[in-house]
Amino acid sequence: MFKTARMRKIRIVTLEKYVAPTVDALHESGLVQVSDISESIQQDPELADVVTPAKATPYTGKLSSLLMKTNGISELLGDSLSEGHGLKDTLMSFISPDMPVQKEVESLNTEDFIKKAEDTLAQVESKTSVIEGKLSALDAETSELKSNKSLANRLSNFDMDLALLRDSKYTSTTVGRINAESASEIKNELSKLTDELEVFTVPMDDKEGEIITVVTLKEFSDDVYSTLRKFDFERIEIGDVEGTPQHIISNADSRLLTIESERASVKSELKAVAEQWDDEILALKEQLENEKEKNEILSSFVQTKDAYVLEAWVPVKDTEKVEQLVEKSSDGHCAFETIEVEGTDDENVPILQQNGWYARPFEYLVDMYSPVRYNALDPTIFVAITFPFFFGFCLTDAVYGLIVALIGVVLLKGMGKIKKSMHSFGWILIWSGLWAIILGLITNGFLGDFPERIVGFRLPTVVSSVEAFVHPDTILIIAILVGLIYTNIGFILGAINNLRYGNKKDAIGSQICWFVFEAGIILLALGVIMPAIGMIGMVLGGILIIATIGMLVWANGAYGVMDIFGYMGDVLSYARLLALCLATGGIAMTVNILAQMIDQMVPFVGIVLAIFIFIFGHIANFLFQVLGAFINALRLNYVEFFSQFFMEGKGKFEAFKAKRTFTKIKN
Numbered sequence: 001m002f003k004t005a006r007m008r009k010i011r012i013v014t015l016e017k018y019v020a021p022t023v024d025a026l027h028e029s030g031l032v033q034v035s036d037i038s039e040s041i042q043q044d045p046e047l048a049d050v051v052t053p054a055k056a057t058p059y060t061g062k063l064s065s066l067l068m069k070t071n072g073i074s075e076l077l078g079d080s081l082s083e084g085h086g087l088k089d090t091l092m093s094f095i096s097p098d099m100p101v102q103k104e105v106e107s108l109n110t111e112d113f114i115k116k117a118e119d120t121l122a123q124v125e126s127k128t129s130v131i132e133g134k135l136s137a138l139d140a141e142t143s144e145l146k147s148n149k150s151l152a153n154r155l156s157n158f159d160m161d162l163a164l165l166r167d168s169k170y171t172s173t174t175v176g177r178i179n180a181e182s183a184s185e186i187k188n189e190l191s192k193l194t195d196e197l198e199v200f201t202v203p204m205d206d207k208e209g210e211i212i213t214v215v216t217l218k219e220f221s222d223d224v225y226s227t228l229r230k231f232d233f234e235r236i237e238i239g240d241v242e243g244t245p246q247h248i249i250s251n252a253d254s255r256l257l258t259i260e261s262e263r264a265s266v267k268s269e270l271k272a273v274a275e276q277w278d279d280e281i282l283a284l285k286e287q288l289e290n291e292k293e294k295n296e297i298l299s300s301f302v303q304t305k306d307a308y309v310l311e312a313w314v315p316v317k318d319t320e321k322v323e324q325l326v327e328k329s330s331d332g333h334c335a336f337e338t339i340e341v342e343g344t345d346d347e348n349v350p351i352l353q354q355n356g357w358y359a360r361p362f363e364y365l366v367d368m369y370s371p372v373r374y375n376a377l378d379p380t381i382f383v384a385i386t387f388p389f390f391f392g393f394c395l396t397d398a399v400y401g402l403i404v405a406l407i408g409v410v411l412l413k414g415m416g417k418i419k420k421s422m423h424s425f426g427w428i429l430i431w432s433g434l435w436a437i438i439l440g441l442i443t444n445g446f447l448g449d450f451p452e453r454i455v456g457f458r459l460p461t462v463v464s465s466v467e468a469f470v471h472p473d474t475i476l477i478i479a480i481l482v483g484l485i486y487t488n489i490g491f492i493l494g495a496i497n498n499l500r501y502g503n504k505k506d507a508i509g510s511q512i513c514w515f516v517f518e519a520g521i522i523l524l525a526l527g528v529i530m531p532a533i534g535m536i537g538m539v540l541g542g543i544l545i546i547a548t549i550g551m552l553v554w555a556n557g558a559y560g561v562m563d564i565f566g567y568m569g570d571v572l573s574y575a576r577l578l579a580l581c582l583a584t585g586g587i588a589m590t591v592n593i594l595a596q597m598i599d600q601m602v603p604f605v606g607i608v609l610a611i612f613i614f615i616f617g618h619i620a621n622f623l624f625q626v627l628g629a630f631i632n633a634l635r636l637n638y639v640e641f642f643s644q645f646f647m648e649g650k651g652k653f654e655a656f657k658a659k660r661t662f663t664k665i666k667n
Contacts, residue, residue: 002377002378002381003354003375003377003378004351004352004353004354004372004374004375004376004378005315005316005317005352005353005354005653006315006316006317007313007314007315007316007341007349007350007352007374007653008313008314008316008319008338008339008340008341009035009311009312009313009314009338009339009341010032010311010312010313010314010319010322010323010336010337010338010339011037011309011310011311011336011337011338011339012309012310012311012312012326012334012335012336013307013308013309013334013335013336013337014307014308014326014330014333014334014335015306015307015308015330015333016303016306016307016308017333018329018330018331018333018334019298019301019308020109020110021329021330022326022329022330022334023294023297023298024107024294024329025325025326025328025329026312026322026325026326026656027290027293027294027297027656027657027658028657028658028665029321029322029325029657030655030656030657030658031314031315031318031321031322031325031655032312032313032314032318032322032655032656033312033313033314033350033653033654033655033656034297034300034310034311034312034656035300035311035312035313036300036311037300037301037302037309037310037311038053038300038302040311041053041302050304051302051303051304051309052302052303052304053299053301053302053303054298054299054300054301054302054303054308055298055299056295056296056297056298056299057110057295057298059110059111059114059291059295060292060295060296062114063110063114063288063291063292063295064292066114066117066118066121066288067285067288067289067292069121070117070121070281070284070285070288071285073121073124073125073128073281074278074281074282074285076128076132076270076274077128077270077273077274077277077278077281078274078278080267080270080271080273080274081271081274081275081278083267083271094414094415095410095413095414096413096414097414097415097417097418099417099418100282100418100661100662101279101662102660102661102662102663102664103279103280103283103662103663103664104663104664104665104666105283105287105663105664105665105666106665106666107665107666110291110294110295113287113291117284117287117288120280120281120284121284124273124277124280124281127273127277128270128273131266131269131270131273134262134266135263135266135267135270138259138262138263138266141255141259142256142259145252145255145256145259146252146256147239148239148241148248148252149248149249149252149253151236151237151238151239151241151248152241152245152246152248152249152252153245153249154177154204154211154236155175155202155211155236155245156205156245156246156249157202157203157204157205157211157245158202158211158244158245159244160244161242161243161244162238162241162242162243162244162245162248163241163242163243165213165238166238166240167218170217170218171215171216171217171218172215172216172217172218172220172221172224173213173214173215173238174213174214174216174221174224174225174228174235175211175212175213175214175235175236175238176211176212176228176233176234176235176236177204177209177210177211177212177233177234177236178201178209178210178211178212178228178231178232178233178234179209179210179231179232180203180209180210182231182232183201183210183212185231186199186212186227186228186231186233187199189227189230190214190224190227190228193216193220193223193224193227194216194217194220194223196216196217196220197214197215197216197217197220197224198214198215198216199212199213199214199215200212200213201213211236212228212233214228279662282662283662283663285662286659286660286661286662286663287663289659290658290659293656293658297656312656313349313350313653315352315653319338323336341374341375346373346374346375347373347374347649347650348650349374349375349649349650350374350650350651350652350653350654351371351372351373351374351649351651351652351653352652352653353366353372353378353380353652355378355380355381355384358384359380359381359383359384360380360424361384361423361424361425361426361427361428362380362383362384362387362424362428363380363424364421364424364425364428365383365387365428365634365637366378366379366380366383367652368634369637369638369642369646370646370648370649371648371649371650371651371652372646372647372648372649373647373648373649374649375500376497376500376646376647376649377493377496377497377645379493379637379641379642379645379646382486382489382637382641383637384431386486386633386636386637386641387428387432387633387634387637388428388431388432388434388435388633389435390577390629390632390633390636390637391432391435391436391629391630391633392432392433392434392435392436392437392438392439392440392629393435393439393479393577393580393581394576394577394580394581394584394625394628394629394632394633395432395436395439395440395580395581395584395625395626395629396436396439396440396443396445396468396581396584396585397436397440397445397446397447397448397584397585397588397625398436398437398440398441398445398446399440399446399447399450400436400440400447400584400622400625400626401432401433401434401435401436401437401438401439401440402433402437403433403622404429404432404433404436404626405429405430405432405433405434405436405437406433407429407433408425408426408427408428408429408430408431408432408433409426409430410426411423411425411426411429412426412427412430413426418661432629432630432633436629441459441461441462442461442462442463442466443462443463443466443467443468443475443581443585444458444459444462444467444468444469445468445581445584445585445588446459447588447592447618448585448586448587448588448589448590448591448592449469449585449588449589449592450588450592453589453592453593453596454592454596466478468581468582468585469582469585469586469589472578472582475577475578475581476575476578479574479575479576479577479578480571480572480574480575482574482577483570483571483572483573483574483575483577483636483640484518484571484574486574486636486640486641487567487570487571487640487641487644488514488515488518489641490640490641490642490643490644490645491511491512491514491515491644491645492511493644493645494507494510494511494644494645495507495511495512495645496645497645497647498510498511505554505555506555508551508554508555509551509552509554509555509556509560510555510556510644511644511645512551513548513551513552513555514548514567516544516547516548516551517544517545517548517564517567519541519544520540520541520542520543520544520545520547520548521541521545522541523537523538523540523541523544524537524538524541524542524545525541526541527539527540527541548564549561549564552564570640570643573636573639573640574636574640576632576635576636577632577636580625580628580629580632583625583628584621584625584629587621587624587625588618588621590617591613591614591617591618591621592614594613594617595610595611595613595614595617596610598610598613
């Protein structure tokens with residue numbers, strides 16, 4: 001619970017004949033994290049002389065190609081099935097997602113599997129490629145029609161067949177937009193070029209420009225265009241359109257409607273294909289990912305002429321299982337070497353946390369900060385206890401807490417079934433919401449002061465001595481005491497970590513000194529408060545405080561004395577629990593007061609406005625305060641607690657493990 005799983009490195013040697021079944025067995029079991037052995041080989045000259053780095057199998061490229069193709073088809077089919085889903089469908093997929101059905105698949109060698117994958121993809125592509133061709137053709141036609149329609153709209157004042165504006169064998173026609181005020185000047189400039197041209201303009205609908213058309217012999221076309229470019233001229237390409245603008249627009253609108261009908265029909269065909277093949281393609285995609293991973297992993301091995309050598313991290317408790325698994329898959333043609341992780345040289349060891357059912361979801365919050373260092377203390381259980389409490393302390397409203405807990409239940413029963421992160425987050429919200437309910441009922445937080453102000457009823461669960469707006473001083477004392485206790489737990493954990501790694505000076509100057517300091521403060525206070533202790537208490541307290549200063553200077557230098565202010569800041573930082581507690585209740589109370597005032601002061605519609613203010617005011621307060629509670633509960637752990645002891649690791653244990661969401665191996 002407080003420490004990560006003990007790990008060891010295992011080195012496995014097996015014959016080339018058995019490397020594939022051995023890799024298969026390890027992949028399905030998910031018991032090891034395969035590491036690149038090349039670094040170890042470089043540190044062992046004797047071994048480096050007899051082995052060479054292995055390579056991924058020659059099938060890897062083909063598997064990657066098939067996987068890319070499968071991903072494309074999967075996206076196409078998935079988009080088809082999800083098309084037309086509205087907000088309700090999206091919410092339902094979040095609240096009650098469809099659980100994937102695992103398809104039984106055969107365990108095949110890579111070559112046979114590739115053949116089967118190619119056959120499956122060929123069958124699907126024979127249907128999807130035709131449909132994609134139809135959709136592409138419809139899209140291209142749609143694009144052309146919209147382009148023609150846009151052109152016709154710009155030339156809508158032309159009462160002529162636009163085909164007449166195209167170049168002929170001897171003439172060139174230039175069409176474009178000009179500013180109306182430049183029209184006469186442009187005509188004058190063009191007339192200087194030649195007498196062999198015709199210019200006419202047509203006003204545009206926006207009344208800010210005109211369409212100019214210049215017809216001339218082809219030999220003058222470049223000169224005409226050069227002249228027009230001197231002005232604010234925007235050329236319009238006519239293309240292959242035929243008919244009047246109104247005729248083009250009418251035909252385009254009619255055809256676009258027909259195309260939409262045709263597209264809907266084609267999409268129905270695609271949806272039918274998707275319903276038939278989507279599960280098969282998802283299963284194939286998962287198989288390809290697994291097969292690719294198995295074929296690529298060989299690049300982490302080394303080999304001799306007839307054998308392969310691999311290294312892997314394995315939890316100590318699973319070492320025997322791995323050995324038995326490899327013995328069975330290689331028919332006993334294997335050898336093992338275990339390498340123990342000793343001393344403090346363990347920075348690169350992967351981390352496998354081993355928390356119980358309650359604390360396990362909170363590993364997600366610890367991982368957001370950093371992986372824990374191997375052999376250091378795992379703080380997950382402390383986060384699991386304090387985070388929900390801090391969250392509830394900040395929120396302290398029973399109704400808000402109930403909503404948070406219900407959201408957690410929805411996550412747990414919905415997306416939590418298929419996503420581990422959502423499952424963890426669901427439990428985190430449930431426990432956090434429960435603490436908010438408990439503390440809200442005790443401190444009289446129930447939509448602010450709703451029971452007493454609106455209903456005229458006092459909650460029987462309220463403990464008068466900790467009622468938030470009656471005794472905030474008591475809540476502040478509780479918050480500071482909680483902070484003092486939690487900070488001291490951090491000091492204890494930090495001292496344990498430092499002493500384990502031989503950092504005695506750091507343990508004294510960063511953790512142990514504060515226990516001496518606190519003892520000095522207590523004795524000093526008792527000497528002032530209790531005459532029986534009097535001067536003795538004050539003298540002893542002063543000696544301990546001076547000793548603390550000496551320890552800080554010895555361990556951290558002259559500036560170490562400044563750490564006293566850091567210590568005080570860490571403890572006083574827990575006062576934020578009171579601040580957020582009062583903020584939640586205060587804003588909720590304000591919403592209730594405003595709603596009550598509007599109801600009493602505004603006739604007729606006052607009750608409607610009051611309900612509106614009440615609902616949306618509490619929604620806004622809920623969202624803001626939940627965010628604040630979450631951030632500050634994290635901060636008190638990350639900044640005030642973790643800073644006392646947390647030792648960062650390099651990474652978590654990533655098992656070499658087959659994904660089995662859509663598939664399962666046929667027995």
